[in-house]
Amino acid sequence: MTARVRAPELRGHGWLNTGGKDLTLADLRGKVVLLDFWTYGCINCLHVLDELRPVEQKYGDALVIIGVHSPKFVHEQNHEALAAAVERYGVHHPVIDDADMHLWQQYAAKAWPTLAVIDPTGYLVASMAGEGHAEGLSRLIDELIAKHSADGTLHRGDGPYVPPAPADTLLRFPGKAIELPGGNLLVSDSARHSVVELTPDGETLVRRYGTGEGGAPFSEPQGLLLLPPSVRDRVGYDVVVADTVNHQLRGLRLDSGEVTLVAGSGKPWRSAVEGTQPALEADLSSPWDVAWYDDKVIVAMAGIHELWWFEPAAGTVGVYAGTTVESLRDGPIPDVWMAQPSGLSVGGDRLWIADSETSALRYIEAGVLHTAVGQGLFDFGHVDGPAEQALFQHPLGVAALPDGSVLVADTYNGAVRRYDPATDAVSTVDSGLAEPSDILVTSTGEVFVVESGGHRLIHLAPGIVKTVTGERHQTERPPSVIGAGPLTLDIVFTPAPGQKLDTQFGPSTRLEVSAAPPELLLEGAGVTTDLSRPLVINPAVGKGVLQVIAQAATCDVDEEFPACHLTRQDWGVPVVVTPGGPSRLPLILRGMDEPA
Numbered sequence: 001m002t003a004r005v006r007a008p009e010l011r012g013h014g015w016l017n018t019g020g021k022d023l024t025l026a027d028l029r030g031k032v033v034l035l036d037f038w039t040y041g042c043i044n045c046l047h048v049l050d051e052l053r054p055v056e057q058k059y060g061d062a063l064v065i066i067g068v069h070s071p072k073f074v075h076e077q078n079h080e081a082l083a084a085a086v087e088r089y090g091v092h093h094p095v096i097d098d099a100d101m102h103l104w105q106q107y108a109a110k111a112w113p114t115l116a117v118i119d120p121t122g123y124l125v126a127s128m129a130g131e132g133h134a135e136g137l138s139r140l141i142d143e144l145i146a147k148h149s150a151d152g153t154l155h156r157g158d159g160p161y162v163p164p165a166p167a168d169t170l171l172r173f174p175g176k177a178i179e180l181p182g183g184n185l186l187v188s189d190s191a192r193h194s195v196v197e198l199t200p201d202g203e204t205l206v207r208r209y210g211t212g213e214g215g216a217p218f219s220e221p222q223g224l225l226l227l228p229p230s231v232r233d234r235v236g237y238d239v240v241v242a243d244t245v246n247h248q249l250r251g252l253r254l255d256s257g258e259v260t261l262v263a264g265s266g267k268p269w270r271s272a273v274e275g276t277q278p279a280l281e282a283d284l285s286s287p288w289d290v291a292w293y294d295d296k297v298i299v300a301m302a303g304i305h306e307l308w309w310f311e312p313a314a315g316t317v318g319v320y321a322g323t324t325v326e327s328l329r330d331g332p333i334p335d336v337w338m339a340q341p342s343g344l345s346v347g348g349d350r351l352w353i354a355d356s357e358t359s360a361l362r363y364i365e366a367g368v369l370h371t372a373v374g375q376g377l378f379d380f381g382h383v384d385g386p387a388e389q390a391l392f393q394h395p396l397g398v399a400a401l402p403d404g405s406v407l408v409a410d411t412y413n414g415a416v417r418r419y420d421p422a423t424d425a426v427s428t429v430d431s432g433l434a435e436p437s438d439i440l441v442t443s444t445g446e447v448f449v450v451e452s453g454g455h456r457l458i459h460l461a462p463g464i465v466k467t468v469t470g471e472r473h474q475t476e477r478p479p480s481v482i483g484a485g486p487l488t489l490d491i492v493f494t495p496a497p498g499q500k501l502d503t504q505f506g507p508s509t510r511l512e513v514s515a516a517p518p519e520l521l522l523e524g525a526g527v528t529t530d531l532s533r534p535l536v537i538n539p540a541v542g543k544g545v546l547q548v549i550a551q552a553a554t555c556d557v558d559e560e561f562p563a564c565h566l567t568r569q570d571w572g573v574p575v576v577v578t579p580g581g582p583s584r585l586p587l588i589l590r591g592m593d594e595p596a
Contacts, residue, residue: 013098016096021160030120032119032120032148033065034063035117038113040082041356041357043340046286053092070098070109084435110571111569121153125140126140129571131568132270135565167455170203172189173453173455177224183200187202193213193220194209224290225239236260240312245286247303248287249279250262262279270283287303288300289343289344293351298310298351320333321334323337327339327376328360332367333368341356342397354398354408356394359391360395361374361406372387378574381393384425393412396411396438397439404421410436412435433453434452435451437452440457481578485536485583487583490587491509491550492589493589500557509529515546516547520537520541521537522536542577545575547572552567553565554567569589
């Protein structure tokens with residue numbers, strides 16, 4: 001900790017959770033300040049919010065966490081939508097709206113999420129990307145508190161957080177819905193950490209399952225699945241619940257209300273395990289939806305960009321599709337790329353998937369993954385017409401219709417869209433909605449939309465079809481300029497205070513590199529254990545995305561029973577190839593910030 005870099009001032013487009021006050025670094029002088037660069041559609045950012053909660057509680061009088069919301073999608077630039085997300089995800093610290101990515105650039109962030117630590121005298125002392133930093137942060141904060149207490153520059157006391165007024169609605173940010181055998185509806189009431197049964201009109205509460213408090217038995221539940229009758233009889237529960245923030249699956253018995261843990265250790269996934277695993281021992285990662293397909297439960301494992309399978313009777317789980325690489329690549333499963341799959345629906349022999357971060361509609365048929373609509377991680381919009389030209393914006397839900405077409409909850413466009421395989425075209429069925437997150441087609445043919453941002457279920461009027469030309473968008477994240485030819489990719493990683501690289505089970509680091517388009521990389525793709533990699537960039541490809549996955553294993557030093565830690569980050573780095581451009585691309589996994 002020798003670099004002395006002044007932290008750039010906090011300037012944005014408004015503040016949340018401060019009681020209307022705009023904060024400056026001078027207001028925070030005397031505190032350890034942790035900036036959390038996030039965007040609320042990013043599942044890894046939501047993981048970090050959960051990792052930071054105990055840190056926030058432990059150091060409440062000496063530490064101030066500031067959420068810096070630097071948006072990926074156009075919808076996320078809306079201040080009111082950000083305010084709703086701050087409530088939805090229980091963010092209990094100030095948040096600054098960085099809609100134009102000014103602070104993102106000032107602090108040289110290159111990935112969601114990124115953390116930056118500022119000491120009590122206003123100097124930037126550390127930066128880190130990805131998940132798994134809570135233990136290292138605690139050690140660093142302990143060091144800063146000890147040093148600045150001794151120097152007299154640490155000022156303990158209340159922080160600037162001012163909670164918003166509580167809301168009073170029947171549902172609060174509902175996620176998914178299914179129909180029960182008697183015609184009632186079951187809805188995951190995500191922000192109230194419960195599952196609710198409603199009358200067939202979707203408006204009257206019948207019963208609430210869960211305490212309404214996060215953690216027990218549910219924490220921000222999402223997907224719901226009514227098991228086939230023969231399976232229900234064997235396992236003793238009726239509904240599988242994707243208990244998203246607990247990283248578990250739970251079984252719900254409808255008659256008694258009994259809730260049973262059926263899969264997930266409760267620890268978030270950190271590294272791959274091959275083959276079949278006992279369900280209760282497996283580490284899951286933000287399961288977002290569930291569906292019955294291929295005679296098993298398929299789980300949209302949004303947190304690691306995969307689909308998993310769960311066999312209820314055997315009590316086992318395994319990977320069904322995906323490799324943890326966050327991108328769009330089709331082909332035979334499991335060796336495909338996905339990006340935060342968040343919605344599932346079965347239609348005939350197809351499993352339809354809302355792949356939210358690629359703004360794509362995809363499906364699996366006969367063991368092969370196909371993309372029906374979608375162009376990649378950074379291309380999105382609201383465009384109808386031929387599928388190859390159509391665009392969604394971060395869809396979270398999908399519902400297969402009896403005629404073979406598919407309805408899509410196009411969440412960030414506030415719309416319900418329809419894809420018709422017969423014409424290979426997309427149309428808009430309804431719009432002007434508040435973040436629709438799921439669509440339910442009942443046994444009588446009624447269509448309900450889970451309007452998550454409107455805190456309700458609504459009927460979808462039949463026969464409404466629009467054609468929206470809309471706008472095409474690309475993420476306005478500043479690209480990294482690189483040179484053609486040889487390029488050194490350096491992952492900067494320094495173990496946290498009191499930790500060292502852990503080699504007891506083999507190499508402590510792993511680096512995986514690929515590109516979109518693949519032609520961007522002439523050499524250097526693949527997996528190695530070295531965090532520095534020589535690449536060769538194709539001069540004939542003007543721009544693209546470098547996809548980088550890095551991880552580092554560490555363990556505690558001088559402990560009788562040292563704890564082990566894994567730090568991991570996926571980068572999708574947009575690059576522009578320029579003659580004479582830089583021949584080195586550094587990405588910080590954990591280290592000292594360079595001057596911004």
